[in-house]
Amino acid sequence: MDMISALTAFSALSQQTRLEAFRLLVTTGDAGMSAGEIAEALEVRQNTLSANLSVLLQSGLVRNQREGRVIRYFADTDGMRGLLGFLLEDCCGGQPELCQPLIEDLTCGEGPCA
Amino acid sequence: MDMISALTAFSALSQQTRLEAFRLLVTTGDAGMSAGEIAEALEVRQNTLSANLSVLLQSGLVRNQREGRVIRYFADTDGMRGLLGFLLEDCCGGQPELCQPLIEDLTCGEGPCA
DNA sequence: TAATCATATCCATAATTCATGAATTATGGA
DNA sequence: TCCATAATTCATGAATTATGGATATGATTA
Numbered sequence: 001m002d003m004i005s006a007l008t009a010f011s012a013l014s015q016q017t018r019l020e021a022f023r024l025l026v027t028t029g030d031a032g033m034s035a036g037e038i039a040e041a042l043e044v045r046q047n048t049l050s051a052n053l054s055v056l057l058q059s060g061l062v063r064n065q066r067e068g069r070v071i072r073y074f075a076d077t078d079g080m081r082g083l084l085g086f087l088l089e090d091c092c093g094g095q096p097e098l099c100q101p102l103i104e105d106l107t108c109g110e111g112p113c114a
Numbered sequence: 115m116d117m118i119s120a121l122t123a124f125s126a127l128s129q130q131t132r133l134e135a136f137r138l139l140v141t142t143g144d145a146g147m148s149a150g151e152i153a154e155a156l157e158v159r160q161n162t163l164s165a166n167l168s169v170l171l172q173s174g175l176v177r178n179q180r181e182g183r184v185i186r187y188f189a190d191t192d193g194m195r196g197l198l199g200f201l202l203e204d205c206c207g208g209q210p211e212l213c214q215p216l217i218e219d220l221t222c223g224e225g226p227c228a
Numbered sequence: 229t230a231a232t233c234a235t236a237t238c239c240a241t242a243a244t245t246c247a248t249g250a251a252t253t254a255t256g257g258a
Numbered sequence: 259t260c261c262a263t264a265a266t267t268c269a270t271g272a273a274t275t276a277t278g279g280a281t282a283t284g285a286t287t288a
Contacts, residue, residue: 003130003133003134006127006133007127007128007129007130007133010124010125010127010128010133011124011128013120013121013124013128014121014124014125014127014128015121015275015276016117016121017276019117019120019121019124020117023204026204026205026209027204027205027207027209029209029212030212034234034235035234035235035236036233036234036235044277045277045278045279046234046235046236047235047236047237047277047278047279047280048276048277048278049235050235050236050237051236051237051276051277052276053235053236054236054237066235066284066285068234068285068286069232069233069234069235069284069285069286070233070234070235070285071234071235071236077212077216080201080205080216081216081219081220083201084198084201084202084216084220085219085220087194087197087198088198088220090137090140090141091140091141091194093141094140094141094142094143095140095141095143098143098144098191100221102191102194102195102198103217103220103221105195105199106195106198106199106202106217106220107214107217125245129245129246148264148265149264149265149266150263150264150265153265158247159247159248159249160264160265160266161247161248161249161250161265161266161267162246162247162248163265164265164266164267165246165247165266165267166246167265167266168266168267180254180255180265182255182256182264183254183255183256183263183264183265184255184263184264184265185264185265185266
């Protein structure tokens with residue numbers, strides 16, 4: 001992931017409706033959620049959400065797929081991985097002794113994630 | 115980390131000068147860098163950088179410390195960990211089978227980070 | 229074909245963000 | 259105390275972004 005993509009992704013996540021939508025999509029995983037369901041869950045107007053989903057799409061953090069009349073959205077795992085990698089890249093390159101314990105904290109295994 | 119803090123952090127990272135400054139501070143680790151050195155490295159005016167550093171400070175991603183006339187800035191590992199945890203939290207809670215491989219990719223061990 | 233449902237797009241307005249120059253504060257040395 | 263240096267704060271205007279109403283598109287059903 002390059003700097004521009006990272007900026008776009010961070011910018012996409014720096015707005016409440018979008019961050020909430022993204023988290024929602026992360027929790028629903030492969031099932032995803034239709035635009036309408038997301039709008040209802042977050043209590044935002046349809047057109048406002050649509051605009052925000054389009055920002056998330058462009059950031060690569062979210063994918064979508066038309067299913068008949070409905071358009072279903074999904075968190076994009078690759079996009080998320082790219083962003084996490086970008087954040088940790090310098091850390092790993094420059095300061096692995098700082099970085100490794102930071103990563104080890106992030107395992108899902110035991111207890112809450114972080 | 116709560117939603118507001120995460121929004122603040124993402125917003126802080128969604129601007130080029132700030133993202134570059136943050137990455138710079140990550141690579142310098144415990145050594146940190148003075149405001150002037152950062153401004154010089156990034157070729158931005160002192161007051162512009164100062165405003166941007168203050169945004170990073172408030173986001174918790176960066177700390178600072180006065181040393182005589184100089185103010186030295188450092189990446190805040192705890193802040194970074196909090197943000198990563200926030201991103202992965204839902205993933206771990208809701209979709210550990212998606213999340214774990216994503217995390218495993220992030221080890222510093224072999225090759226580039228991501 | 230007409231009606232309807234789910235989304236997206238267009239447009240205007242409101243709100244936010246950003247870089248800049250000028251002024252200010254804090255520190256250390258002569 | 260005076261001066262120079264390091265950095266911050268403040269006010270401003272330009273640019274960007276968010277929002278909501280209206281409308282358009284695209285897919286299904288009757």
